[in-house]
Every structure is written in structure tokens, then in C-alpha cells.
């Protein structure tokens with residue numbers, strides 16, 4: 001029987017090379033981050049306060065099909081995959097534009113596995129109050145990826161499209177965006193998310209009633225959950241947020257001061273690793 005190759009988990013003092021995928025993160029006090037480059041894994045919490053270097057080799061591999069691409073589309077795809085995959089379609093970002101029922105879904109089988117399953121509408125606080133949606137199975141990773149310090153699931157619906165309609169309704173009252181610069185400055189004021197939920201459900205009551213009329217009385221279910229809070233491994237937040245961009249400067253060096261969302265905070269600037277999914281890098285820790 002062939003031996004199974006275990007991903008290599010390394011501590012500091014080493015170099016690894018591979019294509020970036022988004023960091024793995026688990027909640028904790030603080031959250032635990034693992035940088036992933038190809039088969040390699042680097043425990044980032046152990047690198048805090050130490051020098052860290054990332055160098056892009058110039059290569060990018062599509063995160064879906066693995067082929068080399070000169071440019072990355074939609075954070076890690078080659079152009080053919082970007083045009084072909086349902087997960088790269090506009091309706092993933094704007095689920096209310098779902099066109100499955102018109103028979104034009106790019107990949108109906110994929111949609112049945114990903115879009116036709118329970119989705120949660122949540123409130124989160126990464127840089128102030130925001131609304132968002134996620135597949136139930138993506139909690140709490142979703143919030144950690146955003147750098148949220150608080151989150152509260154408020155409604156559950158049966159499909160991604162329905163979650164999109166609910167989100168559109170909530171956007172009348174609350175943003176769906178995170179201000180990543182504010183998130184990285186770390187001075188987010190804590191909110192009473194349960195009170196915000198009750199306030200918003202009250203204000204949006206008639207809109208929710210309309211959606212229930214359209215999709216069925218049980219289609220939009222109010223959840224009774226307690227707010228969650230998240231803690232990140234950060235020694236020092238930047239006073240001024242300057243970002244590194246591997247496309248402009250392939251060599252990033254500095255001392256690792258923290259990790260929040262999908263960002264590394266270095267004393268030389270911050271870098272959104274998710275943006276560089278598929279980039280082949282050499283990492284020295």
C-alpha cells in the first residue's frame with residue numbers, strides 16, 4: 001500500500017515553498033493560524049514577534065485545475081475556470097441573482113451540493129455592524145476569515161438564493177461590507193449584537209413577511225443563538241495601514257506582529273494572503 005504523505009508542519013527557522021491557499025484558522029484564545037503553501041504548513045502563532053519573509057517566485061497555479069496562469073482571477077483561478085465554474089459566477093457574490101431555475105446554472109450538480117442547503121444570515125462586527133450570509137457548515141471559519149471580533153447567526157433559510165434575498169432586505173438598514181483598514185487597526189468597539197438583531201427583525205418585519213409569503217411560512221427561521229466573540233494573535237496593531245502587493249513587489253519582509261482575518265500584520269505593512277491564493281511563494285520563518 002502506498003504511504004500517505006502527511007503535510008509537513010514546520011516551526012520557525014525554516015524555509016518552505018509552494019502555492020498559497022488561504023490560511024487555516026481555528027477559534028481559540030487567541031485563534032490559531034496555519035499558513036498553507038502547497039504541501040507545507042507553517043504554524044504562524046509560533047512566528048509572532050519573529051522575522052518572516054515571503055517571496056513570490058513569479059508563478060501562479062490555478063487553485064481549481066492547477067494549470068499555470070499569468071494572472072489570477074477571482075482570487076486564485078485561471079481564466080478558463082473563472083469563466084466556467086459556478087463558484088466564480090456573479091450569483092455567488094450576489095445570491096439573489098441565482099439563475100438555477102432558468103436552467104442556466106454553470107454547474108447544476110455543484111449548485112445542488114453548495115447552494116441548495118441551509119444558509120445562515122448573520123450579524124458580525126469586524127469594523128462595525130454588518131450583515132452577511134454563509135453556508136451553515138462554514139461557521140465559524142467565515143467570521144475568522146473576516147477578522148470579526150463578534151458574530152451572531154440570526155436567521156436560517158433553505159437555499160443560498162433565499163439568503164441573498166434576506167441579505168438584500170437587511171442592506172436597507174445595515175452594511176454588508178467590512179472596512180479592512182479599520183478591522184486591521186484593532187480598535188473595533190464591541191456591539192450588543194442580540195439587541196441589534198431584535199431591532200433589525202422589528203424594523204424589517206414586513207419585508208420578512210413578504211419573503212415568507214413568497215417562499216413559504218417556514219422558509220425563513222429566526223434562530224435563538226448567543227453572540228460569539230473571537231480573539232486574534234496580535235502583538236501590535238498598525239497605527240497606519242500600508243499594504244504589501246506581491247504583483248508590485250515580490251519580496252515581503254518584516255517582523256510578524258499579528259494575524260487577523262486573512263491578513264498578516266508585519267512591522268513593514270500588511271498582506272492579504274487570500275488575495276494571493278495560487279501564488280507560488282518561498283516562505284522563510
Ligand SMILES: [Zn+2]
Nearest residue numbers: 062065078081
Ligand atoms: Zn483553472
